[in-house]
Amino acid sequence: MNWLYDFSILTQSIHESLSGNFESGTVLLLEMILAGVAFMILFALLGLVLVYAERKVSAFFQQRLGPMRVGFWGTAQTLADVIKLLMKEPLMNKNADKFLFNLAPYIIMIAAFMAMASLPFAKGLQALDFDIGLLYISAVSSLGVVGILLAGWSSDNKYSLIGALRSGAQIISYELSVGLSLLTIVVLTGSLQLSVIVESQANGWWIFRGHIPAVIAFIIFLIASTAETNRGPFDLAEAESELTAGFHTEYSGMKFAFFFLAEFANMFIVSAIGATVFLGGWMPFHIGGWEGFNNVMDYIPPIVWFFGKVGFMIFMMMWFRWTFPRLRIDQLLTLEWKYLLPVNLMNILVMAFLVLMGWHF
Amino acid sequence: MNNEEIKQFILDHVAEAECMEGSQFLQVTIPAEKILSLASELKANPNTSFDYLFCLTAVDRPDHMEVVYHLKSTTHNHQFVLKAKINTRENPEIETVCHIWRTAELHEREAYDLFGIKFLNHPDLRRLLLTDDWEGWPMRKDYDDPINMIAY
Amino acid sequence: MGTSAIIFYTIATIMIVFSLLAVTSRKILRAAVYLLFALGGTAAVYFMVNYFFLAAVQLIVYAGGIVVLIIFSILLTSHIEEKMQKPDSWKIILTSILGLGGTTLCLYVITNHLFASQPSTGVEATMTTIGEKLLGYREGGYVLPFEVISILLLAAMIGAIVVAKRNKPEGNG
Amino acid sequence: MEEIIHDQELESKEYFINMGPQHPSTHGVLRLVLSLDGEIIRKVEPHLGYIHRSIEKMCEHDSYQQIVHLTDRMDYLSCHINNEAVCLAVEQALELEVPDRVKVIRTIIDELTRLSSHQLWWGVMGMDLGAITSFLYGFRDREMITDIFEETCGARLTMNYNIPGGLFFDIHPNFQKRTKDFIAYFKKKLPEYDTLLSNNVIFKQRMDGIGKLSKEDAISFGVTGPTGRASGFSCDVRKHHPYMAYDRVEFKEILDTKGDCFARYKCRIAEMWESMHIIEQLIDNIPEGDYKVPTKAVIKLPKGEWYQKVETARGEFGVYIISEGQRSPYRLKFRSPGFSNLSALDHMARGCKIADLVAIMSTLDLVIPDIDR
Structure with missing residues (x-):
């Protein structure tokens, strides 16, 4: 069971057994395929689990039970829905731009897929460990908006178009805040490499060690990343009471499911980034001096820690969604440009000052 | 003002008004041509100031068409019923009051839609409830639609 | 041919095809999307040669920034049924001559230049x-x-x- | 450069959007044609009649007892109050004095109806603004009232409990107890509504100063009910022309002067407290006696005309009956509150954004069958 605590043992043994049988180029290709399949499985599992979780969470917020009929406590409900969506007729407007209409969901999916590649899930379990990991993730996640814009425009529906324009303005604005709040922690770590960021938190998570600026950055990150994933209360791009369903009004069947899936995948990705940067990634929770307590914490495998933290972040985002009313577009932009961004810039300065003086823990 | 005073006020302006003490309200019937001048006077005069038109409807009488205005003053708290009598039943026309009481705009469109009363100078007189290509004025007593109407 | 060569040629083909499509497509938004793929291909090449920073900047600035801006402005100005006018034939001929000339020049320089493998500078x-x-x-x-x-x-x-x-x-x- | 811009007509144009007939926030089949400049609304034009059922024409062939049953298909959320309007008009024409017991029961059920309507409005309003959870909270509490109705009136939505001359049957023995239970329960739950929406920063920003309607405009447009009262138009029929037991209970007419969405919202919340207050005063004092006075099987009203107004959850509902002495009215007009309230929508929404229009519409609390009739 050692591999559960250090996945490099597992990955190394796979690499060695492959290297023994094939030449290096083929090994690379096979490993890429292996990683791709693994991510696809993760993607599908995330869809299944998160859709179910969202339904249950919303149900409990609303004092009801949620899906209960299909499977034990409704656990197979998502699966049933997938089958339903698969059997639905794919519809399209007469004037829709067919090529772009079909392309848009894939662009969103691919963007989510690419971002997932560099997430550190556990010790030694990371497909791509760039030294610019954070930059890479924010670069890739900025591609998703193209899919939304295309979907809105190519549907030939005015509601979709308004939704697409809204979401374009929203995502471009809030990307700044996400980036800056992450930078605040990068000032502390001195590296953009995700594995290094995680390792640097072995003695304590940055949200605890970074004083108040880190907490402010975390709150800003939570708000901005919720906005970036187009989730309530920032779901103006969908805004079902105003724009029926916004940019994906015209989508049905599996293409609609792709949008749906990408939303959950994006939620997972931003939560994972947040967990990695602020909450120590797969690092267990330690309290200085409490040896026994720390040993118990170490006994919990890193991957459980990681998914636990991500789950916590996702739960927070669901909590937002099922509690708050939606903002209006001008309020949304005001929030970003007049409040979050100036606060964020100041916060970075304060943090830089803290680091220069060596006042952080 | 009590009913008597309202009656007097209207008779001062429209000599040919017929007044009748109904079971509830004072009912005043005037010729359709007089409606605009009387209505603006009723609204503008500080003694009457009928600023609240709470109901506007039309009635199809055997020989004439009637537009009924239920008026109330929110300051003086008096109310009465004003009826404008349009003698040309087949092709009724009357001045609009929707610049005096803005609620009249939709109510007049409804009356036009169902009774075919043309409200002159109405900003947007179109069918409201029925489709644009509907033939006839269904709330008139002589309207007949053998296909859609259920005979009793 | 090694695996990396295969990957490189695949990316190169994708870039060439989408570049051509971007200039020949008459639907303006499609052209923008083809441009996105061409720029994405460039980023992929950077990744291949381990220029991660450059690749990420390419993605952020070009794919995430400029293309989104282009698409945004198209969304604001044009309608879905609009098609760009077919350019005059002399324009087509002139631009293709210029393009081909540029390509031959580049190819000539590349094939004739001796790419001496430089020793690592240590940076x-x-x-x-x-x-x-x-x-x-x-x-x-x-x-x-x-x-x-x-x-x-x-x-x-x-x-x-x-x-x-x-x-x-x-x-x- | 200028020329190019002019050649290509890059100047912004107004464009049109069909909101409805099928749209999540029109609450029915209302169709609004919006002229938009970007997201800003330049004009709202309602297109009605998608569920027009020509109820007024049908009434000209129906007996008065039958007409009562048509009215709760109009504003189905204040069905009991609509029924009552017709019954009151008929009773007034026949000069029928209903027993005290009927008066009190009718008043209690009126207020329960108003409560349930406002609860539904509150839930739907939250949903329109994107807070879906409030929808289920509103329905959870409304369920208790519909249960009371089901037990006493036999139906949950279109109750038909009123008949000319009284009530269909006496109240269920559990009625008083369950109503009291409900009041006790809802007194605890209503503050929850404030916690969830009223005190929320986003919600306040979405509502404050949006869709302003001045008092003069409210009167001119004939905007009544909580919507009109939020603009300062004192139009509560229960106060001005008391019917049934309203003259013997003590309650406040909720007035506000701001006339924006938040004022309308607060008015309705305050009305819920008042409704509970009214019920509390009456529920223990239901007098003994008959639950109806006998009427003839075929009611023929004398020649004449009657206008009866009542206060529904949406505003002033009027029944205008012209009788020629027949078994059915010569002409019957329903003055529905939603119809007049809708006429002010264009005035209120101009210059707002689409999201504001949704907020305005939900604070107007439109019920489409009430408008189309």
């Missing part, structure tokens, strides 16, 4: 070195051009705001 393009170069004010630092560019961008932004504010609608807009 690895890590984040730290890039950052220190970019913000360094001593010898070999680029802080001056960096700041000049930022002032240029600021000027452009103010200009954009001025242009946008020209017709301020009355009321609570």
